[in-house]
Amino acid sequence: MKCKQCGTEVPEGAAFCSACGAALTAAMAPASPKQRLAPKPLANADPEDPEEVLWEGRFSKLAMLGSWLSAGAFTLAAIVLGFFLDFDGTKWTWAIIAITAVWLGLILWLLYQQFSIRYSMTSQRLIHEHGLLWRRTDRIEAIDIDDVSVTQGPIARMVGVGNIKIVSSDQSTPLFYLQGIDDARAVATMIDEVRRKERRKRGVHIESV
Template sequence: MDASNPNNPFNPNDPGQQSQSDNPDNAAVDGAYNQDPQNKFAAGKKKAGSGPDEQIWSGGYSAVDQSGSFIILTLITIGLIVGGVFFWPLVFAIPVLWIAQFIRVWWIKMGVSYELTTRRFMHEHGVIKRTTDRIEVIDIDDVTVEQGILDRMFNVGTIKITSSDRTHPELRIPGIKDVKKVALMIDDARQEQRDRRGVYIESV
């Protein structure tokens, strides 16, 4: 018995009366049980989002998406050539229309770019003023592919992303080459993040 504290039954010289802090096994068990649930959830959430953010795919607008416009413009050109036989000034409209079409396609192509990583889908738009928007892939609810007849012929299309993101609850991405493959990449990245987050939440 400690002479300085006669009411303290702990004897440091007694090997059978070791404190729990001296036993690492007991400390680990107590730490697991006494951990704050909020901190435990935050640790699991942090672990679920850990790891490098790796790029899966990057791309932009494909001019092949304008195949329908080019076909229509070709028919108009033929009509102007025929009309030029009777009224020759109509021929001067042909280069103007084609130049305007190429400028339009170039503007659209330069105005957008996309990047898919393991965590985010990034959408950049604008030529003079560039704006970058990010959607967490775990917030994506649905990925839809839209294709017309010509789109299926040239393997392009539009991807529609529905998510819980407040800025872009519905994002349409036109002119994507290999559209079904890209849509599958987005869906796989979303499912992988949801599965990973679900595993860590269950472990908490």
């Protein structure tokens, strides 16, 4: 297909033209991630260089599917072992305590991840908020992002969840992971497109000065 702005041939599904950096039409753009929002301007954005929120996400419940399956296998094994070895009352008590501790630990970890971590991607930067009582916000400028990659295990691939690795030239955050992200490949593609567009825009601006 061709860019309507400059007529350059661009790959099918590309969101931006590789020649002029123009955003392609919605019909040409790739499928949106499940967590992607309709772009909305930030209240304190510079009117000459508006910044929009493109995506917001959290740690997915599906990211712990492997842990839930392992906990289920552990529970079943403990029960079978108890009957096979003819546990007495004391041993059954300890077995139940161990099983409860495993499940409670997983639930608490999921709740912590769900309520303490939030990710946002704007048209200019990646934002990471974390903490329960005291919140900390880290920002990585899109122009500083050098590489984006996705890691998925066998179970994660089946449900579309993964960890996104960000390599940046930001001295405070040279390496950063977005963990347990739904539709991870689509989100990683979107982040890569934003950083490419921002670099092209800044490059044109610098050359014009």
